[in-house]
Amino acid sequence: MAKNSGRSRGPSGASTRSQARPLWRRIVRGVLIWGGALALLGAIFLGTAVFFTMRELPDYGSLKSSQNGQMIVVRARDGRELVSLGPSYGKWMSYGEIPPIMRDAIVSVEDRRFRSHPGVDVVGLARAVYVSFTTDSRAKATSTLTQQLARNIFLSNARSWTRKAREMVLALALERKFSKDQILELYLNKVYFGGGAYGIDAASRKFFGHPATELSTAEAAIIAGLVKAPSNYSPTADVEAAKGRGKVVLGLMAREGVISQSEADSVDFSDVKVAKEKGQNSVRYFTDWALPQLDMLLPENNEPIEVWTTLDLQAQDAATKAIDANVPAGAQGALVSLDRDGAVLAMVGGTDYVNSNYNRATSALRQPGSAWKLFVYLSALEAGYTPDDAVVDEPVTIQGWSPQNDGRNFAGQIDVRTAFAYSKNTIAAQLGNEVGFGTVASMAKRFGITTEINTKPAMVLGTSEVRVIDMTRAFAAVSSGGTSVEPYGIVKVTTTSGELLYEHKSVRGQVLVPHYVAAGITDLLQTAVAIGTGRAAQIGRPVAGKTGTTSSNKDGWFLGFSSGVTTGVWMGRDDAKRVGGLSGGHAPARAFADYMKVAVAKRPVEQFDTELKLPEWQLEPDDEQMQGNPEDYYYTDENGNLVRPDGAPDQQPYGEGQDGQGQYPGQGQGGQMPPDYGPQGAPPPAVGPDFLDRATGRRSEDPGLRPGQGAEPGTRATPAPRMTPMPRVTPTPRPTPTRAPGTQF
Structure with missing residues (x-):
C-alpha cells in the first residue's frame, strides 16, 4: 500500500494553521476589520446627516x-438710550x-x-x-x-x-x-x-x-x-x-x-484714505469695554436685546468736559470713576473717540509714579507702622540706588503722615526696604494690579506699568474699608419684550487688609489732599487721594475718593514723550476736582474714618508741588533725575537705580521708556480666577512678579528694627532755583 506523504487538508489542518498564526497578526487583523466596520458606519452616518441637512437648507x-x-440697545443707569448697535x-x-x-x-x-x-x-x-x-x-x-x-x-x-x-x-x-x-x-x-x-x-x-x-x-x-x-x-x-x-x-x-x-x-x-466716523462720542469707550462681556454673561442668543448699564450720563458728560478742559496740548487723558460697589459711573478713554478709539482707561500701560506709594505705605501700616510714627528723611543708599527728593533737600525726623503728604522718596525707599520689595509687590497684586511688577528697589517710586482701571480699583478698595472691589458695567440684560436674561449679583468683597490699615492709609491720603501735593483736588468736602508724576513729566496721575465715589485720572502722550509742565498735582488733580464736584453733588457729605493730625511744619514738597513752568529752571523729577531747562536729564544722573549701562529699571535703550502705541495683544484688565489666591497668599509663587534685587517675590519680609527717632531738626532751606537764561520768575 502506497504511503500518503501529503499535508492534511481537513478541518484539523485549518485549526492547526489558525493556532500557528502570531498573536500580533490576529490583533492587527481584528483592528483592521473592526476599524473598517466603524469607519463604514461613520461614513454612512455622516452621509445620511449631510443628505438630510442638504434637504433642509433654504434655497x-x-x-x-x-x-x-444681533440688534443691541444699550441704556444708561436711568434707562436712557446710550447707543443702538446692530x-x-x-x-x-x-x-x-x-x-x-x-x-x-x-x-x-x-x-x-x-x-x-x-x-x-x-x-x-x-x-x-x-x-x-x-x-x-x-x-x-x-x-x-x-x-x-x-x-x-x-x-x-x-x-x-x-x-x-x-x-x-x-x-x-x-x-x-x-x-x-x-x-x-x-x-x-x-x-x-x-x-x-x-x-x-x-x-x-x-x-x-x-x-x-x-x-x-x-x-x-x-x-x-x-x-x-x-x-x-x-x-x-x-x-x-x-x-x-x-x-x-x-x-x-x-x-x-x-x-x-x-x-x-x-x-x-x-x-489709502480712511473715512472718518460720525456720531461717535466718549460713551463708546465704555460700551467698547462693557459689551464684549456679554459673551460670558449670556447663553446663546440671537434675538434683539437691551443692555442696562451702570453708566451715569451726567457723570460721563462731566468726565468728558473735565478731561477736555485740563489735558495739556498734544497729550491724551483717561478717567475711570467707580461707585462704592464697583459700578462704573463714567469712563473716558481718550480725548477723541473718532480719531482714536483706543481705550487708555482700560488698555494703556503707564508708570504710576508716586501714586504707587499707596502700596508701599499699605505694606508699612500692615507691618506695624502708624501715621504718627517717626521716620528720618535723610540720604539713603539701597543696593547701590540713592533716591533723591526734590531740591536734594532732607527734612530730618518727621512722621509717616508728613512723609506721605509731601511724597518723600527717601522715606518710601526706606519703608519698602524694611518690609521687603516683594511684600510691596504682593500688596499691589492683592489690591488688583494685574500687570507685571518689578521688584528692584526703585519699584517704590512706581516704575512698573499699570492700567488706570486697575489703579482706580485699588483706591476703591481703600475707600471700601480694605475690601476688594470689582469694576462692572452691566446691570441686567433683557429681551425687547422684557424677559430677563441676566442680572448682576452683588458679591461681598474679600477683606484685603485689616480695617485699621485701611483707616491709616485713608488718613495719609486725606492729608495729601488737605495740605500736601494733591491740594488742587479739593472740592469742599473730605477727599482722600494721591498724585503721581513720572520722570521727565511723561505721565501725570491723580487718584482719590469722596462720598463713596472713587476716580482715577491719567494724562500723558501715547508715544510716552515728555509733556511740559505735566504733574499729578496740576492738570490731573484739577480734572479730578472738576469731575467730582458734579459726581458727588447729590450725595451726602461723608467723613472718613480717621482724624487729620498734621503739624504745620515748613516742609518743602517734592516736584509735584512746584508751581510755575518747569522749563524755567533746573529741577529734580520725582524719580530723582536732575532735569535741565531743555528737558534732557543730567549727564551724571543719580536717580532710580541705574546700572552700569545707564539703564533704568523697566526702560529701554538710553534710559528711555518705550512708547505706548496701543494694544499689542495685551490681556484683558479683568482680575483672573486666581486673584484671591495670590491676594491672600495661598500660593507661594506669583507669576506676575519679576525677580529683582529686593525681597523674594510673593513672600513677606520680616521688618527690620525701627529707626531710632531723632530729635526734630529744622528743615534745610530750599535753595534758590537756578534761573535759565532769559527767563523770569
Whole structure:
C-alpha cells in the first residue's frame, strides 16, 4: 500500500494553521476589520446627516435675504438710550460684481484650498491634529470659508465640539447644494468686518467712504485682513495696524501665485484714505469695554436685546468736559470713576473717540509714579507702622540706588503722615526696604494690579506699568474699608419684550487688609489732599487721594475718593514723550476736582474714618508741588533725575537705580521708556480666577512678579528694627532755583 506523504487538508489542518498564526497578526487583523466596520458606519452616518441637512437648507434666494447680527440697545443707569448697535449692510454684490482682487485676497488669507476641498479642509485638519500630538499646543484647525459661512448664518460662536460637528455637517451640505462661486458670493456679502459692517460693500463704505466696486488692491487687502480680528485691525481704530495686516495679506497672495511678488511690493498703502466716523462720542469707550462681556454673561442668543448699564450720563458728560478742559496740548487723558460697589459711573478713554478709539482707561500701560506709594505705605501700616510714627528723611543708599527728593533737600525726623503728604522718596525707599520689595509687590497684586511688577528697589517710586482701571480699583478698595472691589458695567440684560436674561449679583468683597490699615492709609491720603501735593483736588468736602508724576513729566496721575465715589485720572502722550509742565498735582488733580464736584453733588457729605493730625511744619514738597513752568529752571523729577531747562536729564544722573549701562529699571535703550502705541495683544484688565489666591497668599509663587534685587517675590519680609527717632531738626532751606537764561520768575 502506497504511503500518503501529503499535508492534511481537513478541518484539523485549518485549526492547526489558525493556532500557528502570531498573536500580533490576529490583533492587527481584528483592528483592521473592526476599524473598517466603524469607519463604514461613520461614513454612512455622516452621509445620511449631510443628505438630510442638504434637504433642509433654504434655497439660495432665502439665504441672500437673511440677515446676520444681533440688534443691541444699550441704556444708561436711568434707562436712557446710550447707543443702538446692530448690523450694517451695503448693496448686495453678485459674484461678477465683486472685484477679482477682493475674491482672490479673501481666499488667499482665509482658505487657500477653497477650490479643492469638499467643505472641510481634511489636510488642514490632519495637520492640526498632528501638531497637537507632537507639541504641547492645542489643535488649531482653521475653519474653511464654507464652515465660516455656515457658522455665521446658522450657528453661534460658542466653543464646543457639538457646535464644531454641526458646522462641519452644514459646510459639507452647503458644498453639495451650491457651487463654489455661490458660496464665495454669500460669504463676501455676509461676513463680519467689524464696526457693525456685514459684507464687503458695507465695509468699503464704512472704512473708505465708497462702494466695494471701487476697491483698490491696498483697500481689498486691508478688508480681507479684518476677518481674523476686526477690532485689532480696524482702520478706524489703528490705521497703521490695518495697513500692516494688509501687507501680510499681499504677501500671502504672492505666495499663492495670485499676484507676483513685484506687484505686491509695488502697492502703496500711503494712498489709502480712511473715512472718518460720525456720531461717535466718549460713551463708546465704555460700551467698547462693557459689551464684549456679554459673551460670558449670556447663553446663546440671537434675538434683539437691551443692555442696562451702570453708566451715569451726567457723570460721563462731566468726565468728558473735565478731561477736555485740563489735558495739556498734544497729550491724551483717561478717567475711570467707580461707585462704592464697583459700578462704573463714567469712563473716558481718550480725548477723541473718532480719531482714536483706543481705550487708555482700560488698555494703556503707564508708570504710576508716586501714586504707587499707596502700596508701599499699605505694606508699612500692615507691618506695624502708624501715621504718627517717626521716620528720618535723610540720604539713603539701597543696593547701590540713592533716591533723591526734590531740591536734594532732607527734612530730618518727621512722621509717616508728613512723609506721605509731601511724597518723600527717601522715606518710601526706606519703608519698602524694611518690609521687603516683594511684600510691596504682593500688596499691589492683592489690591488688583494685574500687570507685571518689578521688584528692584526703585519699584517704590512706581516704575512698573499699570492700567488706570486697575489703579482706580485699588483706591476703591481703600475707600471700601480694605475690601476688594470689582469694576462692572452691566446691570441686567433683557429681551425687547422684557424677559430677563441676566442680572448682576452683588458679591461681598474679600477683606484685603485689616480695617485699621485701611483707616491709616485713608488718613495719609486725606492729608495729601488737605495740605500736601494733591491740594488742587479739593472740592469742599473730605477727599482722600494721591498724585503721581513720572520722570521727565511723561505721565501725570491723580487718584482719590469722596462720598463713596472713587476716580482715577491719567494724562500723558501715547508715544510716552515728555509733556511740559505735566504733574499729578496740576492738570490731573484739577480734572479730578472738576469731575467730582458734579459726581458727588447729590450725595451726602461723608467723613472718613480717621482724624487729620498734621503739624504745620515748613516742609518743602517734592516736584509735584512746584508751581510755575518747569522749563524755567533746573529741577529734580520725582524719580530723582536732575532735569535741565531743555528737558534732557543730567549727564551724571543719580536717580532710580541705574546700572552700569545707564539703564533704568523697566526702560529701554538710553534710559528711555518705550512708547505706548496701543494694544499689542495685551490681556484683558479683568482680575483672573486666581486673584484671591495670590491676594491672600495661598500660593507661594506669583507669576506676575519679576525677580529683582529686593525681597523674594510673593513672600513677606520680616521688618527690620525701627529707626531710632531723632530729635526734630529744622528743615534745610530750599535753595534758590537756578534761573535759565532769559527767563523770569
